[in-house]
Amino acid sequence: MHNIEQFIAEWRKSAAANFNAETLDELETHLRETTEQLVRSGVNLPEAFRQALAELGAMPKISSEFKKLDESLWYPIKLAVGALGVIILAALVFAILVIMRRGSGLSNLLLAIHVFTVTLGYTLTLLIGGLGICFVSQRSLEDFSTSRLDSIARVSQVLATIALFSTALGVLLGAIWAKIEWGRYWAWDPKETGGFSVVVWLVFYLLAHRFFKSSARGILTISMLGNIVTSLAWFGTNLNRHPHYREFTQSMLLMAALANLVFFAIGFIPPGWLRARNDG
Numbered sequence: 001m002h003n004i005e006q007f008i009a010e011w012r013k014s015a016a017a018n019f020n021a022e023t024l025d026e027l028e029t030h031l032r033e034t035t036e037q038l039v040r041s042g043v044n045l046p047e048a049f050r051q052a053l054a055e056l057g058a059m060p061k062i063s064s065e066f067k068k069l070d071e072s073l074w075y076p077i078k079l080a081v082g083a084l085g086v087i088i089l090a091a092l093v094f095a096i097l098v099i100m101r102r103g104s105g106l107s108n109l110l111l112a113i114h115v116f117t118v119t120l121g122y123t124l125t126l127l128i129g130g131l132g133i134c135f136v137s138q139r140s141l142e143d144f145s146t147s148r149l150d151s152i153a154r155v156s157q158v159l160a161t162i163a164l165f166s167t168a169l170g171v172l173l174g175a176i177w178a179k180i181e182w183g184r185y186w187a188w189d190p191k192e193t194g195g196f197s198v199v200v201w202l203v204f205y206l207l208a209h210r211f212f213k214s215s216a217r218g219i220l221t222i223s224m225l226g227n228i229v230t231s232l233a234w235f236g237t238n239l240n241r242h243p244h245y246r247e248f249t250q251s252m253l254l255m256a257a258l259a260n261l262v263f264f265a266i267g268f269i270p271p272g273w274l275r276a277r278n279d280g
Contacts, residue, residue, distance in 0.1 A: 004032065004045060007045075008032070015027070025146065030052075031049070034051075034055055035048045074148065076131055080130070080155070087124065091116045091117075091119035091120040094115050094116065094119050095115050098111055098112040106180070110176055113173055114173040114174045117166045117173065118166075118171070118174070118195060120163075120166045120170075121164070121165075121170055121198065124162055125160075125229075128156050129225075129230070130227075131155070131159075132221060132222075132224045133260075133263050136224075136266050136267040140271070149216045153209070153216035153220060156219070156220060157206065157209045160202055160205050160206050161206065164199065164202040168199050171195040174192070174195065190237035193237075194234065194236070194237045195233060198226075198230055201226050201229045205223065205226060217267070220267070221268065222264070228257045228260050228261075231257070232257075236253055
């Protein structure tokens with residue numbers, strides 16, 4: 001006599017040519033849930049599984065629909081990819097301005113590369129947090145499919161890897177520049193501490209990707225905490241240099257931190273809560 005595991009195994013074997021493993025897992029979950037509901041209503045298992053398959057639809061049609069989903073990038077990711085070129089260009093402009101202002105030479109070249117890499121790393125970290133805000137906002141209206149959720153998490157991981165390499169290189173070059181100019185590598189001044197904090201955050205974020213792959217939602221939600229760390233490292237360290245704007249900068253940093261914490265909290269509310277509230 002068949003049981004549901006045998007039916008599922010036979011179905012996966014026949015469907016393997018049309019879908020990848022992630023899609024199969026998602027479809028299997030739907031099949032199991034539908035079959036179990038029908039069985040609880042009194043339908044025998046073979047008939048319940050047949051009806052669940054019929055509800056799922058024909059294999060070629062399903063495969064075609066999933067391919068369309070895979071080909072269609074999430075819109076915020078399209079914007080992020082477009083912004084990446086602008087970010088690199090802006091970081092390059094900052095580096096060129098350093099050379100134009102201070103002149104050529106090994107020390108100034110190191111400083112220019114330091115400015116380029118740190119600007120790139122910091123901006124990418126903020127971009128990752130921006131994707132997190134977009135994710136939480138859209139999830140408040142409707143949940144993401146497993147495949148779409150995983151693809152967003154993978155993009156976030158790639159951006160974090162680039163940001164970590166760039167920021168760490170910038171911090172290292174900054175230390176070498178400080179040795180040349182000031183005779184010491186490190187003094188834990190605000191800018192050095194800020195750069196180190198961003199590196200630590202990015203390491204933590206990538207470790208979360210490594211050890212909590214099954215919780216893509218949680219990983220994308222915590223990305224907004226990186227906005228707080230990076231904002232303090234980038235702008236908070238300049239408070240003493242610009243005392244006239246200190247109160248304004250402090251207010252802006254506080255408001256940005258509170259906004260990110262609000263989105264962070266929303267990320268743990270069940271999906272679709274905003275639409276359900278409006279419908280109610």
